[in-house]
Amino acid sequence: MKRTDQIALAWDNLVKTKLRTFLTTSGIMIGTGSLICMMAFGQGVQHNVKQQFDDLGLFNYIVVSQERETSDPAAPEAAVPPLDEALMESLCKLPHVEGAYPELRFPAMVRIGEIEQFTLVQVLPAQSLSFSVVPIIAGETLSAEDPQGAVVSMGFLRQLGAHPPPSHLGASVEIRTLTLDFGLESLLKMVFSQRRGLPIGQKDYAFHVRGVSSRAGMGGSIPIRSEVIIGMQAAAAMDKLEINSLVDFFNSDTPPGTFNSITVQVDSPTHVDAVRDTLKKQGFQTFAMLDQMEEMKQGFIIMDLFLLAIGMIGTLVSSLGIVNTMVMTVMERYREIGIMKAVGAPDRDIRAIFIVESGLIGLIGGLMGLLLAWMVSHTINFIVNVVGVRQGMPPMTYFTFPLWLCISGVGLAILVSIVAGLAPAQRAASVDPVSALRHD
Amino acid sequence: MESVFIRTSNLSRVYSSGGAELAALWQVSITVAKGAFVGICGTSGSGKSTLINLLGGLDTPTGGEIHVDGTCVTGLDRNSLARYRLATVGMIFQSFNLVPSNSALENVMLPMVFAEIPKAERARRAAGLLDQVGLAARASHRPKELSGGEQQRVAIARALANAPKLLLADEPTGNLDSQTSRQIMRILAELNREKGLTVVMISHDRDLLEQHAERIVTIQDGRIASDSTAGGAR
Numbered sequence: 001m002k003r004t005d006q007i008a009l010a011w012d013n014l015v016k017t018k019l020r021t022f023l024t025t026s027g028i029m030i031g032t033g034s035l036i037c038m039m040a041f042g043q044g045v046q047h048n049v050k051q052q053f054d055d056l057g058l059f060n061y062i063v064v065s066q067e068r069e070t071s072d073p074a075a076p077e078a079a080v081p082p083l084d085e086a087l088m089e090s091l092c093k094l095p096h097v098e099g100a101y102p103e104l105r106f107p108a109m110v111r112i113g114e115i116e117q118f119t120l121v122q123v124l125p126a127q128s129l130s131f132s133v134v135p136i137i138a139g140e141t142l143s144a145e146d147p148q149g150a151v152v153s154m155g156f157l158r159q160l161g162a163h164p165p166p167s168h169l170g171a172s173v174e175i176r177t178l179t180l181d182f183g184l185e186s187l188l189k190m191v192f193s194q195r196r197g198l199p200i201g202q203k204d205y206a207f208h209v210r211g212v213s214s215r216a217g218m219g220g221s222i223p224i225r226s227e228v229i230i231g232m233q234a235a236a237a238m239d240k241l242e243i244n245s246l247v248d249f250f251n252s253d254t255p256p257g258t259f260n261s262i263t264v265q266v267d268s269p270t271h272v273d274a275v276r277d278t279l280k281k282q283g284f285q286t287f288a289m290l291d292q293m294e295e296m297k298q299g300f301i302i303m304d305l306f307l308l309a310i311g312m313i314g315t316l317v318s319s320l321g322i323v324n325t326m327v328m329t330v331m332e333r334y335r336e337i338g339i340m341k342a343v344g345a346p347d348r349d350i351r352a353i354f355i356v357e358s359g360l361i362g363l364i365g366g367l368m369g370l371l372l373a374w375m376v377s378h379t380i381n382f383i384v385n386v387v388g389v390r391q392g393m394p395p396m397t398y399f400t401f402p403l404w405l406c407i408s409g410v411g412l413a414i415l416v417s418i419v420a421g422l423a424p425a426q427r428a429a430s431v432d433p434v435s436a437l438r439h440d
Numbered sequence: 441m442e443s444v445f446i447r448t449s450n451l452s453r454v455y456s457s458g459g460a461e462l463a464a465l466w467q468v469s470i471t472v473a474k475g476a477f478v479g480i481c482g483t484s485g486s487g488k489s490t491l492i493n494l495l496g497g498l499d500t501p502t503g504g505e506i507h508v509d510g511t512c513v514t515g516l517d518r519n520s521l522a523r524y525r526l527a528t529v530g531m532i533f534q535s536f537n538l539v540p541s542n543s544a545l546e547n548v549m550l551p552m553v554f555a556e557i558p559k560a561e562r563a564r565r566a567a568g569l570l571d572q573v574g575l576a577a578r579a580s581h582r583p584k585e586l587s588g589g590e591q592q593r594v595a596i597a598r599a600l601a602n603a604p605k606l607l608l609a610d611e612p613t614g615n616l617d618s619q620t621s622r623q624i625m626r627i628l629a630e631l632n633r634e635k636g637l638t639v640v641m642i643s644h645d646r647d648l649l650e651q652h653a654e655r656i657v658t659i660q661d662g663r664i665a666s667d668s669t670a671g672g673a674r
């Protein structure tokens with residue numbers, strides 16, 4: 001029997017039992033639809049994360065640090081140069097290196113106008129800004145002559161409703177730092193009042209907007225945006241709880257004039273490996289976000305599998321519907337199967353007729369599911385964006401439908417349906433024509 | 441001497457249900473010449489249908505052998521048996537056994553689908569066969585829109601679809617009035633005479649058989665009770 005005849009016959013039979021076909025394919029539609037929807041959401045998340053990392057140039061960074069104290073005391077130490085300003089300058093001269101700056105950031109509340117936001121303030125030596133680490137789109141970069149001048153990201157200013165960037169140049173920036181306060185008063189408060197937790201104090205410092213950068217500061221081992229960048233001079237004079245100093249607190253002490261780590265910015269992710277090799281040869285320990293991507297990919301795979309597992313539940317449940325429908329179809333067409341056998345249909349043709357029929361249910365249900373997923377995700381996306389935009393979030397695409405997802409989603413629907421149809425089809429193939437044709 | 445077309449030797453079909461054994465057919469040895477028209481009669485439950493189903497390859501015997509046109513049918517595997525039903529045998533039943541949701545034309549085309557005959561050729565041939573049984577005008581009708589006699593004629597056209605050599609009919613006139621029965625008989629006799637088809641036909645109506653069959657075999661309790669040469673129509 002020809003494949004085209006099998007398909008035509010299967011189609012005829014589906015059309016003959018419209019209501020049942022509709023219900024069964026609806027089951028598959030909902031099953032595959034939700035599966036595709038979930039996977040599309042997972043893909044969307046991954047796409048957005050990657051996009052953000054790309055936008056921030058996160059993959060262009062290498063964090064250079066000194067080798068941790070090794071357990072081997074005999075290891076030569078003098079060979080590795082200290083992480084100081086001189087090293088930063090020499091690192092900048094390496095090929096493909098765009099800039100190098102120390103990783104110095106501290107948590108603070110930053111207030112400009114009515115907007116107050118918690119952020120990590122990035123501290124940079126004035127010179128490193130000249131290496132175009134942070135592109136300035138308005139005003140000027142940090143300068144030793146203006147120690148209280150800060151560079152603020154466009155994203156932060158946008159929240160103030162600032163569209164033409166220069167509008168906030170010179171505006172006052174209030175930075176409220178957190179300090180570990182071990183003063184007597186604080187300790188007494190801890191003991192005698194209900195206050196719990198760390199003895200944390202606050203200090204206010206006044207800055208002003210000197211420049212506006214097109215993107216937030218980035219880098220380091222903690223990928224949190226730094227909306228505000230200030231100079232080292234000013235930072236040195238501030239009481240603050242530095243992220244690195246916290247680490248230092250528990251680890252070794254860094255000699256004065258040197259940094260815990262230096263972030264090197266490479267011109268493109270493709271050169272990261274080469275630059276890192278050079279740095280490793282010099283005896284530094286390196287860390288690149290690009291490596292994290294591999295780990296992140298693993299995380300994404302786990303997320304995909306998780307979404308797949310949840311999505312599969314619906315598909316599997318709907319496959320039970322197919323089994324049910326196919327068993328019913330075989331029972332109803334018991335006599336017809338007998339007739340086909342009597343006129344000479346081989347078992348494999350009978351089997352094929354029913355497998356093609358359930359596969360067709362899968363195809364139709366799968367395609368409808370794809371359509372459903374597309375419509376549902378666009379509706380959700382639309383609603384989320386309407387709500388989000390009102391709260392100042394930029395409109396985003398939360399679902400993506402790569403071609404492979406569409407194809408494998410429908411393919412899975414077909415596959416599951418075919419598997420569901422196997423047993424009923426086998427049952428049809430083994431019908432005994434004599435008993436099927438015995439008169440009613 | 442005419443060449444032997446069907447030969448069965450010690451053909452048996454024993455049903456065993458719940459320990460009890462029932463021989464629907466017991467050690468039947470019979471030969472049918474090529475181009476013969478053989479009538480089979482016997483009381484209800486005597487094993488007529490059992491014999492026809494075995495000859496048609498719908499059922500497999502529990503003992504003995506069947507040779508048809510030089511092929512040992514009992515030695516065929518399931519697939520070859522299907523092929524045998526497709527190419528060598530045409531079957532007609534008392535209850536017509538047409539696919540109710542299909543038109544007359546589609547019913548006649550059905551065996552050709554399994555023979556992988558191209559679609560256009562199928563329709564052309566099926567139309568020709570319907571014309572042959574006088575139903576050209578009813579090609580698009582469903583079985584329930586046709587009378588019993590018309591349905592049986594569609595079934596005959598279907599049995600002829602793949603140009604078989606053997607026509608097996610299990611009480612084809614059982615559900616029809618006497619006039620219609622005679623019409624069906626005339627068609628079968630004509631096919632036997634003009635196309636040289638070997639016909640084996642079951643009927644309760646001995647008179648009807650005697651009009652056309654050259655030989656009448658009577659079955660009793662799964663055995664051949666008598667094997668006579670009837671008057672015949674020629």
Ligand SMILES: Nc1ncnc2c1ncn2[C@@H]1O[C@H](COP(=O)(O)OP(=O)(O)OP(=O)(O)O)[C@@H](O)[C@H]1O
Nearest residue numbers: 455457462464482483484485486487488489490491
């Ligand atoms: N599947 C079965 N299981 C058990 N016994 C069966 C089965 N099929 C048929 N028989 C028995 O075999 C015997 C012969 O049946 P068969 O159908 O050949 O009779 P028949 O001569 O065609 O009768 P009728 O004229 O009523 O059609 C009967 O006694 C019947 O009960």
Ligand SMILES: [Mg+2]
Nearest residue numbers: 488489490610
């Ligand atoms: Mg019978």
